[in-house]
Amino acid sequence: MTTKAASxxxxxxxxxxxxxxxxxxxxxxxxxxxxxxxxxxxxxIASAYYSFTKFNGVQAPVWxxxxxxxxxFTDDSNFWDAVYNTFYxxxxxxxxxIILAFALALMLNAKIRGQVVYRTIxxxxxxxxxxxxxxxWVYMFTPVSGIINAPFQYFGHRGPxxxxxxxxxxxxxxLLALWIIGQQVILYLAGLQDVPQDLYDAAxxxxxxxxxxxxxxxxxxxxxxIFFHLVTSVIGALQxxxxxxxxxxxxxxxxxxxxxxxxxxYKQGFQYFQMGLASAMAWLLFVVTLIVTLVIFRTSRLWxxxxxxxxx
Amino acid sequence: xxxxxxTAQSSVQPRRTGIKRKQVKKAIRQxxxxxxxxxxxxxxxxxxxxxxxxSLKPDTQFYxxxxxxxxxxxxxxxxxxxxxxxxxxxxxxxxxxxxxxxTIGSLISCSLVAYSLARIPWPGRNFLFIFTVAxxxxxxxxxxxxxxxxxxxxxxVNSFLPLIVPHWFGSALYIFLLRQFFMTIPMELxxxxxxxxxxxxxxxxxxxxxxxxxxLATVAIFEFIARWRDYLGPLIYLSNQKLYTLSLGIYExxxxxxxxxxxxxxASVLITLPIILLFFFLQKTFVQGIALTGIxx
Numbered sequence: 120m121t122t123k124a125a126s127x128x129x130x131x132x133x134x135x136x137x138x139x140x141x142x143x144x145x146x147x148x149x150x151x152x153x154x155x156x157x158x159x160x161x162x163x164i165a166s167a168y169y170s171f172t173k174f175n176g177v178q179a180p181v182w183x184x185x186x187x188x189x190x191x192f193t194d195d196s197n198f199w200d201a202v203y204n205t206f207y208x209x210x211x212x213x214x215x216x217i218i219l220a221f222a223l224a225l226m227l228n229a230k231i232r233g234q235v236v237y238r239t240i241x242x243x244x245x246x247x248x249x250x251x252x253x254x255x256w257v258y259m260f261t262p263v264s265g266i267i268n269a270p271f272q273y274f275g276h277r278g279p280x281x282x283x284x285x286x287x288x289x290x291x292x293x294l295l296a297l298w299i300i301g302q303q304v305i306l307y308l309a310g311l312q313d314v315p316q317d318l319y320d321a322a323x324x325x326x327x328x329x330x331x332x333x334x335x336x337x338x339x340x341x342x343x344x345i346f347f348h349l350v351t352s353v354i355g356a357l358q359x360x361x362x363x364x365x366x367x368x369x370x371x372x373x374x375x376x377x378x379x380x381x382x383x384x385y386k387q388g389f390q391y392f393q394m395g396l397a398s399a400m401a402w403l404l405f406v407v408t409l410i411v412t413l414v415i416f417r418t419s420r421l422w423x424x425x426x427x428x429x430x431x
Numbered sequence: 432x433x434x435x436x437x438t439a440q441s442s443v444q445p446r447r448t449g450i451k452r453k454q455v456k457k458a459i460r461q462x463x464x465x466x467x468x469x470x471x472x473x474x475x476x477x478x479x480x481x482x483x484x485x486s487l488k489p490d491t492q493f494y495x496x497x498x499x500x501x502x503x504x505x506x507x508x509x510x511x512x513x514x515x516x517x518x519x520x521x522x523x524x525x526x527x528x529x530x531x532x533x534t535i536g537s538l539i540s541c542s543l544v545a546y547s548l549a550r551i552p553w554p555g556r557n558f559l560f561i562f563t564v565a566x567x568x569x570x571x572x573x574x575x576x577x578x579x580x581x582x583x584x585x586x587x588v589n590s591f592l593p594l595i596v597p598h599w600f601g602s603a604l605y606i607f608l609l610r611q612f613f614m615t616i617p618m619e620l621x622x623x624x625x626x627x628x629x630x631x632x633x634x635x636x637x638x639x640x641x642x643x644x645x646x647l648a649t650v651a652i653f654e655f656i657a658r659w660r661d662y663l664g665p666l667i668y669l670s671n672q673k674l675y676t677l678s679l680g681i682y683e684x685x686x687x688x689x690x691x692x693x694x695x696x697x698a699s700v701l702i703t704l705p706i707i708l709l710f711f712f713l714q715k716t717f718v719q720g721i722a723l724t725g726i727x728x
Contacts, residue, residue: 141553143551144551145547145555150600150601154597154600157600162573162577162578163573165577166577169576176576226464229460229464231461231464231468232461238718239711241472241475243475243476246707246710250678254695258493273497298475306721358571394580398576401573
């Protein structure tokens with residue numbers, strides 16, 4: 120079809136359509152081709168190189184081989200604290216977020232009155248800028264006198280110490296993260312609206328009870344959304360930064376329990392100017408992210424159901 | 432969920448009483464759902480409501496017990512005080528400058544690239560598309576330090592340039608989103624325009640973009656809000672206080688021990704409100720945009 124169009128075209132179109140398309144394609148893509156090179160490919164390679172050097176960002180990097188990696192693995196307890204906190208956060212908050220978002224979407228999908236109002240309300244915390252959200256949380260979760268502890272106070276109890284003690288701080292951050300799942304709720308809702316009605320009708324004919332229908336119709340259709348949520352939230356959790364950083368100023372208080380991987384990397388790079396070490400941390404994170412996503416992708420064929428193609 | 436009992440009842444219960452019982456059952460079920468949704472809705476509203484309430488409190492009531500929800504008297508002066516306590520309007524102007532320029536850049540660059548990927552058949556485009564999606568997996572930390580080094584050599588640190596310029600060269604998520612949208616526009620429209628002698632740039636500008644207004648609006652809103660809320664970027668590149676954005680400036684209410692909670696919450700309301708209004712008026716665009724990023728998982 121393009122050949123025809125080209126032959127009819129008046130002057131100026133002497134080129135073969137294939138050549139012209141290639142030139143046009145490259146021209147239109149050129150901002151991103153430059154952007155990829157400048158803001159993605161070059162920095163990724165440079166960061167790999169820096170990770171093998173001692174580098175303060177100003178003077179020329181000095182090659183030190185694996186020293187940064189060895190130091191992180193053998194001689195840096197902060198690093199391991201940060202790794203533990205980050206994994207704890209990911210492992211606990213992601214399953215809870217999936218369950219909560221899915222459950223909220225299910226309830227909203229029951230054609231109830233005020234759906235739009237509910238949806239807006241669940242989305243509200245997602246709209247508040249992270250800085251404001253983190254600070255209002257600090258204020259709300261102030262031990263003893265904060266609003267969250269008011270019910271405890273009513274019963275003459277001091278209530279949990281939330282963000283100020285190690286026994287509670289990790290769990291509190293997980294709890295806070297559950298507040299910002301508005302986007303995921305919308306995704307699940309969109310997924311639920313894709314469930315074809317005739318599947319439910321067929322299940323009715325087979326005499327399925329609501330639980331069966333949920334297990335064998337609703338859940339399979341929504342698995343692609345769960346999959347998407349899982350992948351994006353793993354990536355997101357491993358990069359968790361702004362909220363704990365704003366709350367604590369990056370100190371990791373209490374007892375390093377809010378020191379997350381990204382915070383520690385930021386401190387190494389931009390406060391102690393150990394940019395080689397920070398680059399090594401970045402690359403380790405990259406490799407872990409790749410492995411985890413790859414595993415999720417690999418296992419996805421076992422549990423993700425795509426209604427389009429039938430190959431499992 | 433409401434449709435399935437109806438289809439079931441049509442064959443089984445033709446009698447009136449049966450229908451009535453079904454309706455009662457349905458009403459009870461709806462009531463139960465509301466009973467679960469309402470407490471949750473209150474929990475989800477709590478941070479914003481508490482922010483709003485505190486923004487109108489005198490400082491004697493910040494920690495009073497029982498908690499004060501509707502302050503008496505309402506301390507409206509917190510708002511004018513909040514915008515003078517820090518250089519609020521300067522930070523607002525900085526934030527807007529960055530957000531507007533980055534959004535314009537994203538719209539232009541991402542739509543051009545998406546056009547190339549969706550509407551021009553050229554040999555490398557599938558590879559480029561896969562590569563583009565793959566960059567979404569790359570943690571921002573990996574590029575952070577080399578980019579900082581480059582910007583500081585260019586003398587861009589302590590300017591808005593590192594926060595604006597990259598957005599003029601495309602971002603993977605928006606390219607993906609626009610490409611998916613452009614693919615849904617029938618190819619015949621482009622063919623017809625080509626026969627009329629239109630070049631690609633004209634087709635892009637006069638045929639595709641007008642049809643893609645909804646998708647472009649989604650990109651514009653997402654990018655504007657992302658820049659409005661951005662914390663890490665300004666934290667790294669802006670240390671000169673005159674260049675602060677609102678998300679950095681708001682920290683100044685937290686002086687030494689404790690904070691000016693009334694002023695801080697007033698300012699928080701002020702920076703949250705524009706986004707809530709945007710969401711409120713453009714809810715459809717939001718919802719479609721979010722759904723669009725999630726398709727094909």
